Amino acid sequence: MTLRKFAVALAAGVSMAATLGMGGAQALEKVTVAYFLEWxxxxxxxxxxxxxxxAMGVEVEWRAFGNGNEMTQAMMSGDVHIAYSQGFVPFVVGISSGAPLKMVGVAVTYAENDLCIIRDDSGITQANANELEGKKVATPIGNVTHYKLLKTLEHLKVDADKVNLVQMNPADAAVALVRGDVVMSCGFGGALDRMKTVGKPLMTGAEQEAIGINTFDIVTVTEDFAEEYPDLVRKFLEVTEAANAAYKDKPESAYAVVSRAAGMDMDATKATMKNFGFPSVADQAGQNWLGGGVQAMTKGVADMMVSGGGMDAALDDYSSFIDDSFIK
Known part of the structure:
Protein backbone atom coordinates (compact mmCIF):
# COMPACT_ATOMS: atom_id res chain seq x y z
CA MET A 1 0.00 0.00 0.00
CA THR A 2 1.37 3.41 -0.92
CA LEU A 3 1.59 6.12 1.70
CA ARG A 4 -1.18 8.11 -0.02
CA LYS A 5 -3.48 5.07 -0.09
CA PHE A 6 -2.68 4.45 3.57
CA ALA A 7 -3.58 8.04 4.46
CA VAL A 8 -6.91 7.75 2.61
CA ALA A 9 -7.71 4.45 4.31
CA LEU A 10 -6.69 5.94 7.64
CA ALA A 11 -9.01 8.91 7.21
CA ALA A 12 -11.89 6.52 6.51
CA GLY A 13 -10.95 4.53 9.59
CA VAL A 14 -10.97 7.64 11.75
CA SER A 15 -14.50 8.39 10.60
CA MET A 16 -15.61 4.84 11.42
CA ALA A 17 -13.93 4.98 14.82
CA ALA A 18 -15.79 8.17 15.61
CA THR A 19 -19.05 6.51 14.62
CA LEU A 20 -18.45 3.39 16.68
CA GLY A 21 -16.95 5.26 19.62
CA MET A 22 -13.50 4.61 20.99
CA GLY A 23 -14.52 4.63 24.61
CA GLY A 24 -14.89 1.17 26.07
CA ALA A 25 -12.30 2.01 28.70
CA GLN A 26 -14.86 1.54 31.49
CA ALA A 27 -14.71 -2.20 30.80
CA LEU A 28 -10.93 -2.26 30.75
CA GLU A 29 -9.62 -5.68 31.81
CA LYS A 30 -6.19 -5.49 30.25
CA VAL A 31 -3.88 -3.05 28.51
CA THR A 32 -2.67 -4.06 25.05
CA VAL A 33 0.74 -2.81 23.96
CA ALA A 34 2.01 -2.94 20.39
CA TYR A 35 5.68 -3.78 19.78
CA PHE A 36 8.04 -5.22 17.15
CA LEU A 37 9.73 -8.60 17.06
CA GLU A 38 13.42 -8.62 16.12
CA TRP A 39 13.67 -5.17 17.70
CA ALA A 55 3.07 -1.76 38.55
CA MET A 56 -0.03 -0.96 36.50
CA GLY A 57 -2.29 -3.36 38.38
CA VAL A 58 -3.74 -4.83 35.20
CA GLU A 59 -2.86 -7.56 32.72
CA VAL A 60 -0.58 -6.24 29.99
CA GLU A 61 -0.81 -8.02 26.64
CA TRP A 62 2.07 -7.50 24.20
CA ARG A 63 1.05 -7.79 20.55
CA ALA A 64 3.62 -7.88 17.73
CA PHE A 65 3.15 -5.88 14.52
CA GLY A 66 4.96 -5.69 11.21
CA ASN A 67 5.14 -1.90 10.91
CA GLY A 68 4.05 1.35 12.54
CA ASN A 69 1.10 1.92 10.22
CA GLU A 70 -0.42 -1.35 11.38
CA MET A 71 -0.02 -0.14 14.94
CA THR A 72 -1.91 3.06 14.14
CA GLN A 73 -4.78 1.16 12.56
CA ALA A 74 -5.01 -1.18 15.56
CA MET A 75 -5.07 1.76 17.95
CA MET A 76 -7.81 3.44 15.94
CA SER A 77 -9.93 0.30 16.13
CA GLY A 78 -9.50 0.19 19.91
CA ASP A 79 -7.50 -3.05 19.85
CA VAL A 80 -4.31 -1.41 21.14
CA HIS A 81 -3.90 1.20 23.88
CA ILE A 82 -0.15 1.87 23.80
CA ALA A 83 2.40 1.52 21.01
CA TYR A 84 5.99 1.05 22.14
CA SER A 85 8.70 1.99 19.66
CA GLN A 86 6.23 3.10 17.00
CA GLY A 87 7.96 4.74 14.06
CA PHE A 88 7.85 8.52 14.04
CA VAL A 89 6.65 8.84 10.44
CA PRO A 90 3.61 6.52 10.84
CA PHE A 91 2.66 8.65 13.83
CA VAL A 92 2.93 11.84 11.76
CA VAL A 93 0.90 10.36 8.92
CA GLY A 94 -1.71 9.08 11.36
CA ILE A 95 -2.33 12.30 13.25
CA SER A 96 -2.27 14.29 10.01
CA SER A 97 -5.20 12.14 8.87
CA GLY A 98 -7.10 12.54 12.12
CA ALA A 99 -5.97 9.53 14.14
CA PRO A 100 -6.58 10.32 17.85
CA LEU A 101 -3.07 9.58 19.10
CA LYS A 102 -0.61 11.29 21.41
CA MET A 103 3.14 10.95 21.66
CA VAL A 104 4.10 10.65 25.33
CA GLY A 105 7.74 9.60 25.19
CA VAL A 106 10.79 8.56 23.18
CA ALA A 107 11.32 4.81 23.13
CA VAL A 108 14.69 4.40 21.45
CA THR A 109 17.16 6.34 19.34
CA TYR A 110 19.18 4.65 16.63
CA ALA A 111 21.08 5.31 13.46
CA GLU A 112 23.00 2.20 12.44
CA ASN A 113 20.00 -0.07 13.01
CA ASP A 114 17.80 1.41 10.29
CA LEU A 115 19.56 1.50 6.93
CA CYS A 116 19.26 0.87 3.21
CA ILE A 117 21.54 -1.91 1.96
CA ILE A 118 22.70 -1.88 -1.65
CA ARG A 119 23.75 -5.18 -3.25
CA ASP A 120 27.52 -5.51 -3.67
CA ASP A 121 27.10 -6.71 -7.24
CA SER A 122 25.06 -3.64 -8.25
CA GLY A 123 28.09 -1.39 -8.60
CA ILE A 124 26.05 1.47 -7.11
CA THR A 125 27.65 3.78 -4.55
CA GLN A 126 26.95 7.26 -3.23
CA ALA A 127 28.95 8.65 -6.16
CA ASN A 128 26.63 7.17 -8.79
CA ALA A 129 23.47 6.78 -6.70
CA ASN A 130 21.35 8.18 -9.54
CA GLU A 131 21.64 4.73 -11.11
CA LEU A 132 18.95 3.72 -8.63
CA GLU A 133 16.48 5.51 -10.88
CA GLY A 134 14.44 2.94 -12.75
CA LYS A 135 15.38 0.13 -10.36
CA LYS A 136 13.42 -1.67 -7.64
CA VAL A 137 14.04 -0.73 -4.01
CA ALA A 138 12.21 -2.53 -1.18
CA THR A 139 11.13 -0.54 1.86
CA PRO A 140 8.27 -0.39 4.35
CA ILE A 141 6.17 2.52 3.09
CA GLY A 142 5.08 5.34 5.37
CA ASN A 143 7.41 4.82 8.31
CA VAL A 144 10.71 6.26 9.51
CA THR A 145 12.67 3.89 7.25
CA HIS A 146 10.81 5.28 4.25
CA TYR A 147 11.40 8.84 5.45
CA LYS A 148 15.13 8.23 5.84
CA LEU A 149 15.25 6.70 2.37
CA LEU A 150 13.59 9.75 0.82
CA LYS A 151 15.93 12.13 2.67
CA THR A 152 18.94 10.04 1.64
CA LEU A 153 17.87 10.06 -2.02
CA GLU A 154 17.31 13.80 -1.82
CA HIS A 155 20.80 14.33 -0.38
CA LEU A 156 22.37 12.15 -3.08
CA LYS A 157 20.40 14.01 -5.78
CA VAL A 158 18.40 10.96 -6.83
CA ASP A 159 14.90 11.56 -8.18
CA ALA A 160 12.75 9.47 -5.84
CA ASP A 161 9.85 9.59 -8.30
CA LYS A 162 11.98 7.63 -10.76
CA VAL A 163 12.89 4.91 -8.24
CA ASN A 164 10.52 1.93 -8.17
CA LEU A 165 9.75 1.74 -4.45
CA VAL A 166 8.20 -1.60 -3.51
CA GLN A 167 6.28 -1.94 -0.23
CA MET A 168 7.85 -4.69 1.87
CA ASN A 169 8.23 -5.20 5.59
CA PRO A 170 11.90 -5.71 6.58
CA ALA A 171 11.77 -9.50 6.75
CA ASP A 172 10.41 -9.74 3.21
CA ALA A 173 12.74 -7.00 1.99
CA ALA A 174 15.72 -9.01 3.24
CA VAL A 175 14.59 -12.08 1.31
CA ALA A 176 14.06 -10.00 -1.84
CA LEU A 177 17.54 -8.49 -1.58
CA VAL A 178 19.27 -11.81 -1.01
CA ARG A 179 17.43 -13.34 -3.99
CA GLY A 180 18.32 -10.38 -6.17
CA ASP A 181 14.70 -9.34 -6.77
CA VAL A 182 15.61 -5.78 -5.78
CA VAL A 183 18.83 -3.80 -6.00
CA MET A 184 18.44 -2.25 -2.55
CA SER A 185 16.40 -3.00 0.57
CA CYS A 186 15.74 -0.83 3.59
CA GLY A 187 14.94 -2.19 7.02
CA PHE A 188 15.91 -2.65 10.63
CA GLY A 189 16.55 -5.21 13.34
CA GLY A 190 17.44 -8.79 12.52
CA ALA A 191 16.34 -8.36 8.91
CA LEU A 192 19.05 -5.75 8.44
CA ASP A 193 21.71 -8.28 9.42
CA ARG A 194 20.46 -10.63 6.73
CA MET A 195 20.55 -7.84 4.17
CA LYS A 196 24.19 -7.15 5.02
CA THR A 197 25.19 -10.65 3.92
CA VAL A 198 24.89 -9.49 0.28
CA GLY A 199 25.58 -5.77 0.51
CA LYS A 200 26.58 -2.63 2.37
CA PRO A 201 24.77 0.54 3.52
CA LEU A 202 24.28 3.16 0.84
CA MET A 203 24.86 5.63 3.70
CA THR A 204 25.88 4.71 7.23
CA GLY A 205 23.92 5.92 10.22
CA ALA A 206 26.76 8.26 11.18
CA GLU A 207 26.76 9.76 7.69
CA GLN A 208 23.01 10.30 7.88
CA GLU A 209 23.16 11.91 11.31
CA ALA A 210 25.85 14.26 10.01
CA ILE A 211 23.39 15.68 7.48
CA GLY A 212 20.49 15.87 9.95
CA ILE A 213 18.68 12.59 9.31
CA ASN A 214 17.94 11.54 12.90
CA THR A 215 16.25 8.29 13.76
CA PHE A 216 14.07 7.47 16.75
CA ASP A 217 10.93 5.60 17.71
CA ILE A 218 8.32 6.84 20.12
CA VAL A 219 5.77 5.83 22.72
CA THR A 220 2.21 6.66 21.68
CA VAL A 221 -1.18 6.22 23.29
CA THR A 222 -4.75 6.79 22.19
CA GLU A 223 -6.30 10.04 23.37
CA ASP A 224 -9.09 8.20 25.14
CA PHE A 225 -6.66 6.02 27.06
CA ALA A 226 -4.53 9.02 28.07
CA GLU A 227 -7.57 10.92 29.30
CA GLU A 228 -9.24 8.07 31.17
CA TYR A 229 -6.15 6.30 32.52
CA PRO A 230 -3.36 8.86 32.95
CA ASP A 231 -1.95 6.95 35.91
CA LEU A 232 -1.52 3.83 33.78
CA VAL A 233 0.33 5.82 31.12
CA ARG A 234 2.57 7.29 33.79
CA LYS A 235 3.23 3.89 35.37
CA PHE A 236 4.08 2.44 31.96
CA LEU A 237 6.68 5.13 31.42
CA GLU A 238 8.05 4.76 34.95
CA VAL A 239 8.60 1.03 34.47
CA THR A 240 10.23 1.71 31.11
CA GLU A 241 12.54 4.29 32.66
CA ALA A 242 13.59 1.85 35.40
CA ALA A 243 14.22 -0.93 32.85
CA ASN A 244 16.30 1.43 30.70
CA ALA A 245 18.37 2.50 33.71
CA ALA A 246 18.95 -1.13 34.74
CA TYR A 247 20.12 -1.97 31.23
CA LYS A 248 22.54 0.96 31.14
CA ASP A 249 23.96 -0.13 34.50
CA LYS A 250 24.35 -3.84 33.64
CA PRO A 251 23.66 -4.53 29.96
CA GLU A 252 25.03 -8.08 30.03
CA SER A 253 22.39 -9.15 32.52
CA ALA A 254 19.59 -8.18 30.13
CA TYR A 255 20.64 -9.80 26.86
CA ALA A 256 19.39 -13.33 27.53
CA VAL A 257 15.89 -12.20 28.49
CA VAL A 258 15.64 -9.59 25.75
CA SER A 259 16.83 -11.98 23.05
CA ARG A 260 14.03 -14.43 23.89
CA ALA A 261 11.40 -11.69 23.93
CA ALA A 262 12.63 -10.25 20.64
CA GLY A 263 12.91 -13.62 18.94
CA MET A 264 16.62 -13.18 18.14
CA ASP A 265 19.81 -15.05 18.97
CA MET A 266 22.16 -13.62 21.59
CA ASP A 267 24.81 -12.29 19.22
CA ALA A 268 22.27 -10.46 17.05
CA THR A 269 20.61 -9.00 20.15
CA LYS A 270 23.87 -7.65 21.50
CA ALA A 271 24.93 -6.22 18.15
CA THR A 272 21.60 -4.47 17.68
CA MET A 273 21.28 -3.05 21.18
CA LYS A 274 24.82 -1.69 21.21
CA ASN A 275 23.69 0.75 18.55
CA PHE A 276 20.58 1.78 20.49
CA GLY A 277 20.12 4.69 22.85
CA PHE A 278 17.43 4.77 25.53
CA PRO A 279 17.05 8.41 26.61
CA SER A 280 16.08 9.14 30.20
CA VAL A 281 12.85 10.97 30.92
CA ALA A 282 14.93 13.99 31.91
CA ASP A 283 16.52 14.00 28.46
CA GLN A 284 13.16 13.44 26.79
CA ALA A 285 11.73 16.49 28.53
CA GLY A 286 14.54 18.67 27.16
CA GLN A 287 14.37 21.11 24.27
CA ASN A 288 15.78 18.62 21.76
CA TRP A 289 12.87 16.30 22.35
CA LEU A 290 9.39 16.83 23.80
CA GLY A 291 10.35 20.28 25.03
CA GLY A 292 10.17 21.63 21.48
CA GLY A 293 12.41 19.72 19.09
CA VAL A 294 9.94 16.94 18.32
CA GLN A 295 7.13 19.41 17.68
CA ALA A 296 9.26 21.24 15.11
CA MET A 297 10.39 18.00 13.46
CA THR A 298 6.81 16.72 13.26
CA LYS A 299 5.81 19.74 11.22
CA GLY A 300 8.90 19.41 9.04
CA VAL A 301 8.30 15.73 8.34
CA ALA A 302 4.63 16.37 7.55
CA ASP A 303 5.47 19.16 5.11
CA MET A 304 8.05 16.95 3.43
CA MET A 305 5.56 14.12 3.05
CA VAL A 306 3.08 16.51 1.43
CA SER A 307 5.67 17.90 -0.97
CA GLY A 308 6.69 14.34 -1.86
CA GLY A 309 3.11 13.35 -2.63
CA GLY A 310 2.72 11.04 0.35
CA MET A 311 -0.01 13.06 2.07
CA ASP A 312 -2.62 15.50 0.83
CA ALA A 313 -2.10 18.11 3.52
CA ALA A 314 -0.21 18.84 6.72
CA LEU A 315 -1.62 20.47 9.81
CA ASP A 316 -0.62 23.99 10.77
CA ASP A 317 0.49 22.91 14.23
CA TYR A 318 1.22 19.51 15.79
CA SER A 319 1.96 20.53 19.36
CA SER A 320 -1.39 19.23 20.69
CA PHE A 321 -0.40 15.69 19.70
CA ILE A 322 2.78 15.71 21.78
CA ASP A 323 2.21 15.51 25.53
CA ASP A 324 5.17 15.80 27.87
CA SER A 325 3.07 15.82 31.05
CA PHE A 326 3.53 12.09 31.66
CA ILE A 327 7.33 12.27 31.85
CA LYS A 328 7.47 15.29 34.15
Missing part, protein backbone atom coordinates in the same frame (compact mmCIF):
# COMPACT_ATOMS: atom_id res chain seq x y z
CA UNK A 40 15.33 -5.77 21.09
CA UNK A 41 14.76 -3.04 23.66
CA UNK A 42 15.76 -2.70 27.30
CA UNK A 43 12.16 -2.65 28.53
CA UNK A 44 11.60 -6.22 27.36
CA UNK A 45 13.06 -7.45 30.64
CA UNK A 46 10.11 -5.79 32.36
CA UNK A 47 7.84 -7.20 29.65
CA UNK A 48 8.95 -10.79 30.30
CA UNK A 49 9.08 -10.45 34.07
CA UNK A 50 5.60 -8.84 34.09
CA UNK A 51 6.86 -5.78 35.92
CA UNK A 52 4.42 -3.69 33.89
CA UNK A 53 1.47 -5.85 35.02
CA UNK A 54 2.48 -5.51 38.65
Missing amino acids: PTANQVAQVEKTYDE
Whole structure:
Protein backbone atom coordinates (compact mmCIF):
# COMPACT_ATOMS: atom_id res chain seq x y z
CA MET A 1 0.00 0.00 0.00
CA THR A 2 1.37 3.41 -0.92
CA LEU A 3 1.59 6.12 1.70
CA ARG A 4 -1.18 8.11 -0.02
CA LYS A 5 -3.48 5.07 -0.09
CA PHE A 6 -2.68 4.45 3.57
CA ALA A 7 -3.58 8.04 4.46
CA VAL A 8 -6.91 7.75 2.61
CA ALA A 9 -7.71 4.45 4.31
CA LEU A 10 -6.69 5.94 7.64
CA ALA A 11 -9.01 8.91 7.21
CA ALA A 12 -11.89 6.52 6.51
CA GLY A 13 -10.95 4.53 9.59
CA VAL A 14 -10.97 7.64 11.75
CA SER A 15 -14.50 8.39 10.60
CA MET A 16 -15.61 4.84 11.42
CA ALA A 17 -13.93 4.98 14.82
CA ALA A 18 -15.79 8.17 15.61
CA THR A 19 -19.05 6.51 14.62
CA LEU A 20 -18.45 3.39 16.68
CA GLY A 21 -16.95 5.26 19.62
CA MET A 22 -13.50 4.61 20.99
CA GLY A 23 -14.52 4.63 24.61
CA GLY A 24 -14.89 1.17 26.07
CA ALA A 25 -12.30 2.01 28.70
CA GLN A 26 -14.86 1.54 31.49
CA ALA A 27 -14.71 -2.20 30.80
CA LEU A 28 -10.93 -2.26 30.75
CA GLU A 29 -9.62 -5.68 31.81
CA LYS A 30 -6.19 -5.49 30.25
CA VAL A 31 -3.88 -3.05 28.51
CA THR A 32 -2.67 -4.06 25.05
CA VAL A 33 0.74 -2.81 23.96
CA ALA A 34 2.01 -2.94 20.39
CA TYR A 35 5.68 -3.78 19.78
CA PHE A 36 8.04 -5.22 17.15
CA LEU A 37 9.73 -8.60 17.06
CA GLU A 38 13.42 -8.62 16.12
CA TRP A 39 13.67 -5.17 17.70
CA PRO A 40 15.33 -5.77 21.09
CA THR A 41 14.76 -3.04 23.66
CA ALA A 42 15.76 -2.70 27.30
CA ASN A 43 12.16 -2.65 28.53
CA GLN A 44 11.60 -6.22 27.36
CA VAL A 45 13.06 -7.45 30.64
CA ALA A 46 10.11 -5.79 32.36
CA GLN A 47 7.84 -7.20 29.65
CA VAL A 48 8.95 -10.79 30.30
CA GLU A 49 9.08 -10.45 34.07
CA LYS A 50 5.60 -8.84 34.09
CA THR A 51 6.86 -5.78 35.92
CA TYR A 52 4.42 -3.69 33.89
CA ASP A 53 1.47 -5.85 35.02
CA GLU A 54 2.48 -5.51 38.65
CA ALA A 55 3.07 -1.76 38.55
CA MET A 56 -0.03 -0.96 36.50
CA GLY A 57 -2.29 -3.36 38.38
CA VAL A 58 -3.74 -4.83 35.20
CA GLU A 59 -2.86 -7.56 32.72
CA VAL A 60 -0.58 -6.24 29.99
CA GLU A 61 -0.81 -8.02 26.64
CA TRP A 62 2.07 -7.50 24.20
CA ARG A 63 1.05 -7.79 20.55
CA ALA A 64 3.62 -7.88 17.73
CA PHE A 65 3.15 -5.88 14.52
CA GLY A 66 4.96 -5.69 11.21
CA ASN A 67 5.14 -1.90 10.91
CA GLY A 68 4.05 1.35 12.54
CA ASN A 69 1.10 1.92 10.22
CA GLU A 70 -0.42 -1.35 11.38
CA MET A 71 -0.02 -0.14 14.94
CA THR A 72 -1.91 3.06 14.14
CA GLN A 73 -4.78 1.16 12.56
CA ALA A 74 -5.01 -1.18 15.56
CA MET A 75 -5.07 1.76 17.95
CA MET A 76 -7.81 3.44 15.94
CA SER A 77 -9.93 0.30 16.13
CA GLY A 78 -9.50 0.19 19.91
CA ASP A 79 -7.50 -3.05 19.85
CA VAL A 80 -4.31 -1.41 21.14
CA HIS A 81 -3.90 1.20 23.88
CA ILE A 82 -0.15 1.87 23.80
CA ALA A 83 2.40 1.52 21.01
CA TYR A 84 5.99 1.05 22.14
CA SER A 85 8.70 1.99 19.66
CA GLN A 86 6.23 3.10 17.00
CA GLY A 87 7.96 4.74 14.06
CA PHE A 88 7.85 8.52 14.04
CA VAL A 89 6.65 8.84 10.44
CA PRO A 90 3.61 6.52 10.84
CA PHE A 91 2.66 8.65 13.83
CA VAL A 92 2.93 11.84 11.76
CA VAL A 93 0.90 10.36 8.92
CA GLY A 94 -1.71 9.08 11.36
CA ILE A 95 -2.33 12.30 13.25
CA SER A 96 -2.27 14.29 10.01
CA SER A 97 -5.20 12.14 8.87
CA GLY A 98 -7.10 12.54 12.12
CA ALA A 99 -5.97 9.53 14.14
CA PRO A 100 -6.58 10.32 17.85
CA LEU A 101 -3.07 9.58 19.10
CA LYS A 102 -0.61 11.29 21.41
CA MET A 103 3.14 10.95 21.66
CA VAL A 104 4.10 10.65 25.33
CA GLY A 105 7.74 9.60 25.19
CA VAL A 106 10.79 8.56 23.18
CA ALA A 107 11.32 4.81 23.13
CA VAL A 108 14.69 4.40 21.45
CA THR A 109 17.16 6.34 19.34
CA TYR A 110 19.18 4.65 16.63
CA ALA A 111 21.08 5.31 13.46
CA GLU A 112 23.00 2.20 12.44
CA ASN A 113 20.00 -0.07 13.01
CA ASP A 114 17.80 1.41 10.29
CA LEU A 115 19.56 1.50 6.93
CA CYS A 116 19.26 0.87 3.21
CA ILE A 117 21.54 -1.91 1.96
CA ILE A 118 22.70 -1.88 -1.65
CA ARG A 119 23.75 -5.18 -3.25
CA ASP A 120 27.52 -5.51 -3.67
CA ASP A 121 27.10 -6.71 -7.24
CA SER A 122 25.06 -3.64 -8.25
CA GLY A 123 28.09 -1.39 -8.60
CA ILE A 124 26.05 1.47 -7.11
CA THR A 125 27.65 3.78 -4.55
CA GLN A 126 26.95 7.26 -3.23
CA ALA A 127 28.95 8.65 -6.16
CA ASN A 128 26.63 7.17 -8.79
CA ALA A 129 23.47 6.78 -6.70
CA ASN A 130 21.35 8.18 -9.54
CA GLU A 131 21.64 4.73 -11.11
CA LEU A 132 18.95 3.72 -8.63
CA GLU A 133 16.48 5.51 -10.88
CA GLY A 134 14.44 2.94 -12.75
CA LYS A 135 15.38 0.13 -10.36
CA LYS A 136 13.42 -1.67 -7.64
CA VAL A 137 14.04 -0.73 -4.01
CA ALA A 138 12.21 -2.53 -1.18
CA THR A 139 11.13 -0.54 1.86
CA PRO A 140 8.27 -0.39 4.35
CA ILE A 141 6.17 2.52 3.09
CA GLY A 142 5.08 5.34 5.37
CA ASN A 143 7.41 4.82 8.31
CA VAL A 144 10.71 6.26 9.51
CA THR A 145 12.67 3.89 7.25
CA HIS A 146 10.81 5.28 4.25
CA TYR A 147 11.40 8.84 5.45
CA LYS A 148 15.13 8.23 5.84
CA LEU A 149 15.25 6.70 2.37
CA LEU A 150 13.59 9.75 0.82
CA LYS A 151 15.93 12.13 2.67
CA THR A 152 18.94 10.04 1.64
CA LEU A 153 17.87 10.06 -2.02
CA GLU A 154 17.31 13.80 -1.82
CA HIS A 155 20.80 14.33 -0.38
CA LEU A 156 22.37 12.15 -3.08
CA LYS A 157 20.40 14.01 -5.78
CA VAL A 158 18.40 10.96 -6.83
CA ASP A 159 14.90 11.56 -8.18
CA ALA A 160 12.75 9.47 -5.84
CA ASP A 161 9.85 9.59 -8.30
CA LYS A 162 11.98 7.63 -10.76
CA VAL A 163 12.89 4.91 -8.24
CA ASN A 164 10.52 1.93 -8.17
CA LEU A 165 9.75 1.74 -4.45
CA VAL A 166 8.20 -1.60 -3.51
CA GLN A 167 6.28 -1.94 -0.23
CA MET A 168 7.85 -4.69 1.87
CA ASN A 169 8.23 -5.20 5.59
CA PRO A 170 11.90 -5.71 6.58
CA ALA A 171 11.77 -9.50 6.75
CA ASP A 172 10.41 -9.74 3.21
CA ALA A 173 12.74 -7.00 1.99
CA ALA A 174 15.72 -9.01 3.24
CA VAL A 175 14.59 -12.08 1.31
CA ALA A 176 14.06 -10.00 -1.84
CA LEU A 177 17.54 -8.49 -1.58
CA VAL A 178 19.27 -11.81 -1.01
CA ARG A 179 17.43 -13.34 -3.99
CA GLY A 180 18.32 -10.38 -6.17
CA ASP A 181 14.70 -9.34 -6.77
CA VAL A 182 15.61 -5.78 -5.78
CA VAL A 183 18.83 -3.80 -6.00
CA MET A 184 18.44 -2.25 -2.55
CA SER A 185 16.40 -3.00 0.57
CA CYS A 186 15.74 -0.83 3.59
CA GLY A 187 14.94 -2.19 7.02
CA PHE A 188 15.91 -2.65 10.63
CA GLY A 189 16.55 -5.21 13.34
CA GLY A 190 17.44 -8.79 12.52
CA ALA A 191 16.34 -8.36 8.91
CA LEU A 192 19.05 -5.75 8.44
CA ASP A 193 21.71 -8.28 9.42
CA ARG A 194 20.46 -10.63 6.73
CA MET A 195 20.55 -7.84 4.17
CA LYS A 196 24.19 -7.15 5.02
CA THR A 197 25.19 -10.65 3.92
CA VAL A 198 24.89 -9.49 0.28
CA GLY A 199 25.58 -5.77 0.51
CA LYS A 200 26.58 -2.63 2.37
CA PRO A 201 24.77 0.54 3.52
CA LEU A 202 24.28 3.16 0.84
CA MET A 203 24.86 5.63 3.70
CA THR A 204 25.88 4.71 7.23
CA GLY A 205 23.92 5.92 10.22
CA ALA A 206 26.76 8.26 11.18
CA GLU A 207 26.76 9.76 7.69
CA GLN A 208 23.01 10.30 7.88
CA GLU A 209 23.16 11.91 11.31
CA ALA A 210 25.85 14.26 10.01
CA ILE A 211 23.39 15.68 7.48
CA GLY A 212 20.49 15.87 9.95
CA ILE A 213 18.68 12.59 9.31
CA ASN A 214 17.94 11.54 12.90
CA THR A 215 16.25 8.29 13.76
CA PHE A 216 14.07 7.47 16.75
CA ASP A 217 10.93 5.60 17.71
CA ILE A 218 8.32 6.84 20.12
CA VAL A 219 5.77 5.83 22.72
CA THR A 220 2.21 6.66 21.68
CA VAL A 221 -1.18 6.22 23.29
CA THR A 222 -4.75 6.79 22.19
CA GLU A 223 -6.30 10.04 23.37
CA ASP A 224 -9.09 8.20 25.14
CA PHE A 225 -6.66 6.02 27.06
CA ALA A 226 -4.53 9.02 28.07
CA GLU A 227 -7.57 10.92 29.30
CA GLU A 228 -9.24 8.07 31.17
CA TYR A 229 -6.15 6.30 32.52
CA PRO A 230 -3.36 8.86 32.95
CA ASP A 231 -1.95 6.95 35.91
CA LEU A 232 -1.52 3.83 33.78
CA VAL A 233 0.33 5.82 31.12
CA ARG A 234 2.57 7.29 33.79
CA LYS A 235 3.23 3.89 35.37
CA PHE A 236 4.08 2.44 31.96
CA LEU A 237 6.68 5.13 31.42
CA GLU A 238 8.05 4.76 34.95
CA VAL A 239 8.60 1.03 34.47
CA THR A 240 10.23 1.71 31.11
CA GLU A 241 12.54 4.29 32.66
CA ALA A 242 13.59 1.85 35.40
CA ALA A 243 14.22 -0.93 32.85
CA ASN A 244 16.30 1.43 30.70
CA ALA A 245 18.37 2.50 33.71
CA ALA A 246 18.95 -1.13 34.74
CA TYR A 247 20.12 -1.97 31.23
CA LYS A 248 22.54 0.96 31.14
CA ASP A 249 23.96 -0.13 34.50
CA LYS A 250 24.35 -3.84 33.64
CA PRO A 251 23.66 -4.53 29.96
CA GLU A 252 25.03 -8.08 30.03
CA SER A 253 22.39 -9.15 32.52
CA ALA A 254 19.59 -8.18 30.13
CA TYR A 255 20.64 -9.80 26.86
CA ALA A 256 19.39 -13.33 27.53
CA VAL A 257 15.89 -12.20 28.49
CA VAL A 258 15.64 -9.59 25.75
CA SER A 259 16.83 -11.98 23.05
CA ARG A 260 14.03 -14.43 23.89
CA ALA A 261 11.40 -11.69 23.93
CA ALA A 262 12.63 -10.25 20.64
CA GLY A 263 12.91 -13.62 18.94
CA MET A 264 16.62 -13.18 18.14
CA ASP A 265 19.81 -15.05 18.97
CA MET A 266 22.16 -13.62 21.59
CA ASP A 267 24.81 -12.29 19.22
CA ALA A 268 22.27 -10.46 17.05
CA THR A 269 20.61 -9.00 20.15
CA LYS A 270 23.87 -7.65 21.50
CA ALA A 271 24.93 -6.22 18.15
CA THR A 272 21.60 -4.47 17.68
CA MET A 273 21.28 -3.05 21.18
CA LYS A 274 24.82 -1.69 21.21
CA ASN A 275 23.69 0.75 18.55
CA PHE A 276 20.58 1.78 20.49
CA GLY A 277 20.12 4.69 22.85
CA PHE A 278 17.43 4.77 25.53
CA PRO A 279 17.05 8.41 26.61
CA SER A 280 16.08 9.14 30.20
CA VAL A 281 12.85 10.97 30.92
CA ALA A 282 14.93 13.99 31.91
CA ASP A 283 16.52 14.00 28.46
CA GLN A 284 13.16 13.44 26.79
CA ALA A 285 11.73 16.49 28.53
CA GLY A 286 14.54 18.67 27.16
CA GLN A 287 14.37 21.11 24.27
CA ASN A 288 15.78 18.62 21.76
CA TRP A 289 12.87 16.30 22.35
CA LEU A 290 9.39 16.83 23.80
CA GLY A 291 10.35 20.28 25.03
CA GLY A 292 10.17 21.63 21.48
CA GLY A 293 12.41 19.72 19.09
CA VAL A 294 9.94 16.94 18.32
CA GLN A 295 7.13 19.41 17.68
CA ALA A 296 9.26 21.24 15.11
CA MET A 297 10.39 18.00 13.46
CA THR A 298 6.81 16.72 13.26
CA LYS A 299 5.81 19.74 11.22
CA GLY A 300 8.90 19.41 9.04
CA VAL A 301 8.30 15.73 8.34
CA ALA A 302 4.63 16.37 7.55
CA ASP A 303 5.47 19.16 5.11
CA MET A 304 8.05 16.95 3.43
CA MET A 305 5.56 14.12 3.05
CA VAL A 306 3.08 16.51 1.43
CA SER A 307 5.67 17.90 -0.97
CA GLY A 308 6.69 14.34 -1.86
CA GLY A 309 3.11 13.35 -2.63
CA GLY A 310 2.72 11.04 0.35
CA MET A 311 -0.01 13.06 2.07
CA ASP A 312 -2.62 15.50 0.83
CA ALA A 313 -2.10 18.11 3.52
CA ALA A 314 -0.21 18.84 6.72
CA LEU A 315 -1.62 20.47 9.81
CA ASP A 316 -0.62 23.99 10.77
CA ASP A 317 0.49 22.91 14.23
CA TYR A 318 1.22 19.51 15.79
CA SER A 319 1.96 20.53 19.36
CA SER A 320 -1.39 19.23 20.69
CA PHE A 321 -0.40 15.69 19.70
CA ILE A 322 2.78 15.71 21.78
CA ASP A 323 2.21 15.51 25.53
CA ASP A 324 5.17 15.80 27.87
CA SER A 325 3.07 15.82 31.05
CA PHE A 326 3.53 12.09 31.66
CA ILE A 327 7.33 12.27 31.85
CA LYS A 328 7.47 15.29 34.15
